[in-house]
Every structure is written in C-alpha cells, then in structure tokens.
Amino acid sequence: MSVIQDERYRLAVEDFGPALERLARGYEADPDLRRDLLQDIHTALWRSFAGYDALCSPRTWAYRVAHNVGASHILKRRGKAARQVGLEELADAAGDDDPERNVGERRAMARLLTLIQALGPPDSQVMLLYLEDLDAAAIGEVTGLSAGAVATKIHRIKAILARQFQQGEG
Amino acid sequence: MTTHPESDPLKSAWRAQAIEIAPMPLDQIQARLKTFQARSRRALLVAAAAAAGGIFIAGLEWGAVAGVLWRTGVGLMAVGYLAVLILAYQRTQRHQGEVSGAACAAFLRQSLKRRLFVVRGGWLLFAAPLLPGVTVLLTAMALRNTGPVANFAPIAVLGGLWLAAMLSIQSRAARDLRRQLAELEAATQA
Numbered sequence: 001m002s003v004i005q006d007e008r009y010r011l012a013v014e015d016f017g018p019a020l021e022r023l024a025r026g027y028e029a030d031p032d033l034r035r036d037l038l039q040d041i042h043t044a045l046w047r048s049f050a051g052y053d054a055l056c057s058p059r060t061w062a063y064r065v066a067h068n069v070g071a072s073h074i075l076k077r078r079g080k081a082a083r084q085v086g087l088e089e090l091a092d093a094a095g096d097d098d099p100e101r102n103v104g105e106r107r108a109m110a111r112l113l114t115l116i117q118a119l120g121p122p123d124s125q126v127m128l129l130y131l132e133d134l135d136a137a138a139i140g141e142v143t144g145l146s147a148g149a150v151a152t153k154i155h156r157i158k159a160i161l162a163r164q165f166q167q168g169e170g
Numbered sequence: 171m172t173t174h175p176e177s178d179p180l181k182s183a184w185r186a187q188a189i190e191i192a193p194m195p196l197d198q199i200q201a202r203l204k205t206f207q208a209r210s211r212r213a214l215l216v217a218a219a220a221a222a223g224g225i226f227i228a229g230l231e232w233g234a235v236a237g238v239l240w241r242t243g244v245g246l247m248a249v250g251y252l253a254v255l256i257l258a259y260q261r262t263q264r265h266q267g268e269v270s271g272a273a274c275a276a277f278l279r280q281s282l283k284r285r286l287f288v289v290r291g292g293w294l295l296f297a298a299p300l301l302p303g304v305t306v307l308l309t310a311m312a313l314r315n316t317g318p319v320a321n322f323a324p325i326a327v328l329g330g331l332w333l334a335a336m337l338s339i340q341s342r343a344a345r346d347l348r349r350q351l352a353e354l355e356a357a358t359q360a
Contacts, residue, residue: 006196018189025187035191042194048271055270057360061271068277070269076280109183120350125274131184144273149357160182 008049012062013042017131020045020066026116027070028130037073041066054139063129063142071121108165115164126153211264217258224251225298239310247303275358279351286347289340 013020020041028034039166048065049114052058112131116124129139136150228248232241270277308325 009196013193017193018185021189021191022184022187029321038191039194039198039202043199043206046196046199047203052271056271062279064274067274068272071278072281075285087345108180109187112180112184121278122275130285131181133178133181133185142274144275145357146359153357165180 005049008052008058009046012045012058013050016059020062022132023066023070023128024062025113026124027073029113029117037070040073041069041087044069060138060141061152063134067103067125068141070086071125072125074121078163112161115160123153126150127157130154130157214259214262215304217255221255224248236315237310239306239313242304242307243303243308245303247300248304250299250301250303252299254296257296257299275354277356279358282347282351286344286351288345289343291340292338307319 021038024034024038024041028037037062045062048061052061055149056064116127120147125143126139126145129142134142136147136154139145140147140150140153145153225248227253228244232244272280
C-alpha cells in the first residue's frame with residue numbers, strides 16, 4: 001500500500017504541485033506561515049492517499065484535501081487574522097478603488113491575493129478554483145456546493161475581478 | 171463557464187506566478203509526520219504529568235485531614251484527574267487522524283459544528299470531571315471553618331465573574347459560527 005500511496009502522491013505533486021503552492025498563497029499572506037501551510041498540505045495529501053477511494057478523480061481529491069487543510073488553517077488563525085468578508089461586501093468595497101494603484105502585473109497579483117485572503121471559505125475556495133480554470137461542475141465537485149451556488153459565486157467573482165482590474169487598466 | 175486561461179489575462183497571470191518552494195520529498199514528509207507525532211506525545215505527557223501531580227497531591231491530602239467528606243473529595247479529585255487525562259488522550263488521537271478528502275463544504279460544516287459545540291459549553295466537558303471533587307472539597311473546607319457562606323462567597327463571586335466573561339465572549343463566537351453555518355447551508359442547498 002505504501003508504494004501505491006507514494007506513487008499516487010508523486011503523480012499528484014507532478015500534476016498539481018504548482019497549483020498547491022498558489023492555493024497556499026490564497027490562504028496565507030505571511031511567507032513563513034505559508035511555507036508551513038504548504039508543508040502541512042503536502043503531508044496531508046500523502047497521508048490521504050492511504051485512504052483514497054477513487055470515487056473522485058485524483059485532481060478533485062488533491063484539491064479537496066488541500067482546501068480542507070487551508071480551511072483548518074484559516075479557522076485556527078481566525079482570532080488573530082483580519083476579519084473576513086463575503087463576496088457581496090467585497091463587491092461593494094471594489095467601487096472605492098483607485099485605478100492608478102492597478103499598475104503592473106505584479107501589483108495586480110498582490111491585490112488579487114489580498115482580495116482572496118480577505119474572503120473566507122467557501123468563497124475563497126471557489127475563487128481559487130476559478131483562477132485555476134476549473135469549470136463550475138468541477139468546482140462543485142471539489143467544494144460540495146450546488147451548481148447554482150457555484151454559478152452565482154463565479155458570476156460575482158467575475159464582476160469583482162472586472163471592477164478591480166479591467167477598469168484600472170482602461 | 172470555463173474559459174481558457176490564455177483568453178483570461180488574470181487567470182493566465184495567476185497560473186504564471188513563479189513557484190518559490192521546491193516539491194517536498196517523501197523523507198521530509200515522514201520527518202514532518204514524526205515531528206507532529208512527537209508534539210502530540212509531548213502534549214499527552216504534559217497532561218499525564220499534570221494528572222499524576224494532581225493524584226499525588228490528592229494522595230498526600232488524603233491523610234492530612236480526617237473526615238469522610240474530605241476523603242471523598244480527594245478521591246473524586248483523583249478520579250477527575252484520570253478522566254481529564256483520558257479526554258486529553260482521546261482528543262490527541264482524534265486530531266492525529268484529521269486528514270479529509272471529503273467535499274470542502276462538508277468538511278467546513280463539520281469543523282464549524284465542532285467549534286460551535288465547544289463555544290456553546292462543550293469546553294466545560296474538559297473541566298467537568300474535576301467539578302465533583304472541587305465541590306466536595308470546598309464544602310468540607312467550609313464546614314470545617316466559619317461556615318459555608320463566608321467561605322464560598324469570594325470564590326463564588328470570582329467564579330461567577332469569570333463565567334459571565336467567558337459566556338459573553340463565547341456567545342459572540344457562537345453567533346459568528348451560526349452565521350457562517352447558515353451561509354454554508356444556503357450555498358449548499360441553493
């Protein structure tokens with residue numbers, strides 16, 4: 001079993017390793033804590049493959065485990081971290097934006113990370129999976145949210161991103 | 171709903187971010203697991219040492235004062251320490267197995283419900299095994315001295331203030347958790 005577990009983990013990291021690191025960025029702003037979180041995710045992923053039931057794809061499984069570790073991390077840190085907001089509140093706040101701050105891809109990415117980190121799960125999870133280019137059905141499978149809820153959240157996410165970034169570029 | 175990342179500059183930029191952390195080799199994972207298990211064992215040892223200390227003191231106190239009530243209190247305290255140790259052990263074991271491939275909403279719901287249980291008074295479960303012993307000991311002390319009211323009053327006031335502060339803080343936390351659970355339910359049923 002251990003050889004199969006090792007092999008499943010190796011393949012998952014090969015396919016989704018970079019996505020897991022981006023996911024960790026969405027959950028933790030502090031670089032040292034993020035490194036710790038990513039190591040927790042990798043450890044959990046390896047352990048999880050001992051009980052992988054193949055009822056879902058390895059991609060869905062890997063994202064579920066990683067997001068569950070991320071959500072646990074958020075819940076543990078909630079007392080210390082800044083208050084998290086919902087998509088609606090974030091959409092309202094987006095209107096106060098100064099377009100001149102949206103200069104350069106690096107700055108845009110930093111702002112995007114700030115947006116994601118301000119959201120709590122499951123909104124942040126939907127946003128991260130959307131950015132990884134998963135479709136609504138795949139996001140629903142990972143998160144367990146209904147197709148309608150995922151579609152609504154993606155619609156709101158797109159509107160927020162458009163207001164935050166595209167207007168700034170224009 | 172899906173767009174090709176190439177057609178969405180933000181998705182492209184997101185996926186093009188530089189990767190800073192090297193993949194984690196298996197021996198590093200094993201080492202991390204061992205560290206985690208060692209930390210859990212240490213926490214358990216501390217709890218065991220505290221319980222052993224409590225039982226030892228209870229043993230010393232057993233013969234210190236004559237009286238059935240006092241000795242009953244000491245005996246209950248010793249049993250209480252053991253019960254707290256067992257609870258601590260069970261909690262450590264539960265946390266060691268906490269890796270979940272369940273859908274995120276189900277996992278989140280379970281985590282939120284567990285936290286809600288704790289803030290709604292579940293934390294008292296960990297103190298509860300000591301309460302009978304403390305109550306009997308305090309009663310024995312009070313009866314031996316100037317009377318129950320005079321001895322209990324300051325302790326009761328302090329205990330009441332502490333409990334009121336805890337309940338106020340935890341009722342706010344419970345409200346926040348209930349809101350999150352309601353939002354999650356709405357999102358999963360929509």
